[in-house]
Amino acid sequence: MPLSKDQLHSAIPAIVAHLQSALPSPLFDRLKFGRAFITHGTRGTQQLLEIWDLNQNALLPKAHFKYCIVYDPLRLNPGAGPSDDGYYHAWLNTTRIYRDRRPLTEALRSDIRRLPLTGFELDIQDRAISAGTTFIWPRAPLALAATIGTRLAALISTLHPVLIPVIDQLAAAPGPDGDRAAPAGSPGVLNRERLRDYTRSIPPSWRASILARQHHRCADPACAADLHTAGHHIDHIIPFSRGGTSDLPNLQALCPACNLRKSNRLPPAAPS
Numbered sequence: 001m002p003l004s005k006d007q008l009h010s011a012i013p014a015i016v017a018h019l020q021s022a023l024p025s026p027l028f029d030r031l032k033f034g035r036a037f038i039t040h041g042t043r044g045t046q047q048l049l050e051i052w053d054l055n056q057n058a059l060l061p062k063a064h065f066k067y068c069i070v071y072d073p074l075r076l077n078p079g080a081g082p083s084d085d086g087y088y089h090a091w092l093n094t095t096r097i098y099r100d101r102r103p104l105t106e107a108l109r110s111d112i113r114r115l116p117l118t119g120f121e122l123d124i125q126d127r128a129i130s131a132g133t134t135f136i137w138p139r140a141p142l143a144l145a146a147t148i149g150t151r152l153a154a155l156i157s158t159l160h161p162v163l164i165p166v167i168d169q170l171a172a173a174p175g176p177d178g179d180r181a182a183p184a185g186s187p188g189v190l191n192r193e194r195l196r197d198y199t200r201s202i203p204p205s206w207r208a209s210i211l212a213r214q215h216h217r218c219a220d221p222a223c224a225a226d227l228h229t230a231g232h233h234i235d236h237i238i239p240f241s242r243g244g245t246s247d248l249p250n251l252q253a254l255c256p257a258c259n260l261r262k263s264n265r266l267p268p269a270a271p272s
Helices: 005-009 012-022 101-113 141-171 192-198 204-213 256-262
Strands: 031-033 047-053 065-071 086-093 121-124 128-135 233-236 251-254
Touching: 005 047, 012 031, 012 141, 047 141, 065 141, 086 141, 101 121, 101 128, 101 141, 128 141, 204 233, 204 251, 233 256, 251 256
Parallel strands: none
Antiparallel strands: 031 047, 047 065, 065 086, 086 128, 121 128, 233 251
């Protein structure tokens, strides 16, 4: 029987304590832990605990540059063994680096390739870098902390010294997180009536509404995949980069394959 969120939450203190004992204090003191396991944004059956660096700012959003501990009861993670219902990894979405992206990404790829990440699967792609491993999820919180803690601490202690210079460089240069600057003379970003005009941010509460509106089917009529199993991305119908706003009429749910294929193309009926 799959574990409940309450059962997952109960393991968090033991995980944190184990990492604290296994990591050097200067590294552990930089880490911030999520308060609870949350539902994966594209794989709705997975639950994850996020860990990120305290110094990250909007130029390097925590949701896209983090460590994750993932409970995967349907074993959707590619490469997982038949009994592996858990995995943890570093997830570095390089498209979400919002300043000096190319030089920072090239430096990260080069430095990470040279790291002694023995026992972890390293995946370096155009859009993201990942390093992690799968495991069988123990049912006892203390056993889970021991299963995860030692090897996750090894991953963090090996990888995080390479990430710190990138994090600190961007932390020293605050600025917008890829959103449009508010137009001159506008009421400013705190004016809720104008916020959707110049931010790509989407309130988490909208996701369920968008999925329900589409009956959990991919919005591409040629696909119409069941998003319960395929996962989903929330997409701007008229891309944000081409003037689209982040309001409900301009948002849709696509399966990951359709969203990547669409990229920032305009829909067929939209003016060019």
